[in-house]
Amino acid sequence: MSLNKAPKNNVFYRNQNWYYPMIEKGEGIYLYDADGNKYIDGCAGSAVANIGHGNKEIAAFTKEHMERIAFIHLSRWTVDSIEKCAQKVAQWAPGDLNHVYFVSGGSESTETAMKMARQYFVERDGNKSTKWKVISKWNSFHGNTIGSLSMTGITGRRKIYDPMLINMPKIEQFYHYRNPWGCETLEETSIKAAEALEIEILRQGADNIAAFITEPVVGSAAPGVHPDKVYFKMVREICDKYDVLLIIDEVMAGFGRTGKKFAIEHFDIIPDIVTCAKGMSCGYTPIGATICTDKVFDTIMVNGSGHFVHGHTYAGNPLSAGIANKVIEIMEREGYVENAAKQGAYLIEKMQDLYKYPIVGEIRGKGLMIGLEFVKDQDTKEPFDVKENIKGVLTNKCLEEGLVIYPGGGSVDGVRGDHCLIAPPVNITKEEVDLLFDKLEAGIKKTCEEMI
Ligand SMILES: Cc1ncc(COP(=O)(O)O)c(C=O)c1O
Known part of the structure; x- marks a missing residue:
């Protein structure tokens, strides 16, 4: 039986076990929901919104093209x-x-x-x-x-x-x-x-x-x-x-x-x-x-x-x-391709500090396509039990901090193995990378406090 958390309307949502906040608008790397919350879109949807949200040039082009x-x-x-x-x-x-x-x-x-x-x-x-x-x-x-x-x-x-x-x-x-x-x-x-x-x-x-x-x-x-x-x-x-x-x-x-x-x-x-x-x-x-x-x-x-x-x-x-x-x-x-290389290298370097949290197993990636894998034991690489739902806990903790991450699982044996993708828009600035990192670290810290 599902948790039936999805909004009750005519949409066949992907997952009835998830509560779907209503997004009102996006601007740059940020998303704004109807309850007044602001999030960093730390995964650009699913590595999609690379130039960020609300680009006026695209909007103007669209109008002209659609009329033609x-x-x-x-x-x-x-x-x-x-x-x-x-x-x-x-x-x-x-x-x-x-x-x-x-x-x-x-x-x-x-x-x-x-x-x-x-x-x-x-x-x-x-x-x-x-x-x-x-x-x-x-x-x-x-x-x-x-x-x-x-x-x-x-x-x-x-x-x-x-x-x-x-x-x-x-x-x-x-x-x-x-x-x-x-x-x-x-x-x-x-x-x-x-x-x-x-x-x-x-x-x-x-x-x-x-x-x-x-x-x-x-x-x-x-x-x-x-x-x-x-x-x-x-x-x-x-x-x-x-x-x-x-x-x-x-x-x-x-x-x-x-x-x-x-x-x-x-x-x-x-x-x-x-x-x-x-x-x-x-x-x-x-x-x-x-x-x-x-x-x-x-x-x-x-x-x-x-x-x-x-x-x-x-x-x-x-x-x-x-x-x-x-x-x-x-x-x-x-120069956004170059920016992805520059900010990605900066972020992955900064992230090395996250190994101090015992659930962080591996950090890897290229540019602004960065993965974190979570483990129960850093030495043995033992994954969490699926029932513990560490990726779900982390996703929620990050959301509370105002950061959207892209969680996933099953990489160890098809069932176990928790990870997330960090892939913000590639026009992100260094200051925004710092902010993203702080929110990610806070989310990981809170997850550790709850899980260990
Ligand atoms: C590497 C790769 N191939 C194919 C797909 C499928 O793309 P779509 O969801 O647009 O059908 C994805 C989607 O995440 C992907 O990451």
Whole structure:
């Protein structure tokens, strides 16, 4: 029986066990609720509102664009805003990731990548191609639609849908803090995790594998977890060796969040396909994209049938594309990518002091995509029992302090393992970082007082 705390109205809320405060407005990094409370949006929703709330430039652009055109169907027309946006996104994306297929969100972008990889091999090798499986990882999140959930490695989100999911092979994550190989350095864990890909390709048969998908920096499944550079070097080589496409899921990490335009730039390799959403429009309207290289595009669209058998009604929505283009323009003009790198480094440095609280197990991340993992015992890394609901207690304590964090769980064994993501808007100032830190520390301190 649920706690029935959600407001009683016609909305089918996500979680009836949660009381939903009414938000009246947002401004910069702050949210204001109807009871007069002010919060720092310490996770930008879910790493979405990267340029902050209430941006007047976006609002003005939206009005002008909406008055001009509402909707065109991308199967018949083109429009200036999608062309400009695609050009900008391609300029931001590394290497020859030049071709931008628009969608409306993260799950659609990974689902699209999965189908794009399959069609690539059918176009190249004919209908008899057996390459279709996408290898993914435990402790990963790629979305909640059936295709994207099939690639997702969060047990809690998969369990009840398990009979409906596609059988996509899963390998271990580069989760050094809890690596199963007994590795002592991140480099060793990264090598083992990359070797696991080769082992799985051989086990499944390379003839059956179309692609490998991975986040560059892990989001909700194990926030802030990332590998050493050697991981992506090895993964790129393994994919090339076995004729497997490499898909990098930048839905959370992309568009400046980690202090680079795309997080894969930290690792100096060029993927075949990149998926993105969230920070692309910073939540002003829904949008996402699946970006591919010349090789993938040419095989399907130039030398192949010329028709990607896919598409959604709202894909390439003119306003969303226009807003994404505007967001990128603002990010460039204001230097927000550089700011994410600078403030992220400052915050993570400051956070080292939090290890003095016995529940803080690990702090990790890149730029302003920072994860904290909580443990019962810092030495043994023993997690809390789920019933203790430490992530819930911490979330509430932080809210009382006026800070919104993004909690999650299940990273240890699919059930246990509490963590949270700190990912404020990337236009945050140093003074605001200090304020966020003080509130986070107060929330952790109060949680310790209650739990220990
Ligand atoms: C890495 C990653 N991929 C895919 C998704 C799914 O995106 P959406 O919720 O927009 O469908 C998310 C959402 O959090 C994500 O973080």
